[in-house]
Amino acid sequence: MKKINVTCAIISFNDKILAVQRSESMKLPLKWEFPGGKIENGESEEECIKREIKEELNLEIELMARLSPSTHHYSDFTINLIPFTANYLSDDIKLTEHKQYVLLNKEELLDLDWAEADIPVVKEYLGI
DSSP states (O other): OEEEEEEEEEEEETTEEEEEEOOTTSSSTTOEEOOEEEOOTTOOHHHHHHHHHHHHHOOEEEEEEEOOOEEEEOSSEEEEEEEEEEEEEESOOOOSSOSEEEEEOGGGGGGSOBOGGGHHHHHHHHTO
């Protein structure tokens, strides 16, 4: 089974947290996730997440901390999700891949229908 190393960012906008919804054409359609993407050859985790956030959302971020990776086995692939907490620095959100985004209070995060690999990340971030 194919294993994919993917980074994601829990981006803080002051007291709100950014979540994005996958489009209908993506794998895991309409599930919510923290934005990010696949690590390219020769790229560090930190370089990857900053590049992906710029490409997918047009945002500049400052990385704060790396959380525990989450491995999840889907039917046809395994994802190793490497999360970072980050602060928003500049630019306006412009979605290039996702259907929509929301800015939520931390306690509202559990209300979303998360992609399975993101659920342990949400729980660690919330301390539950």
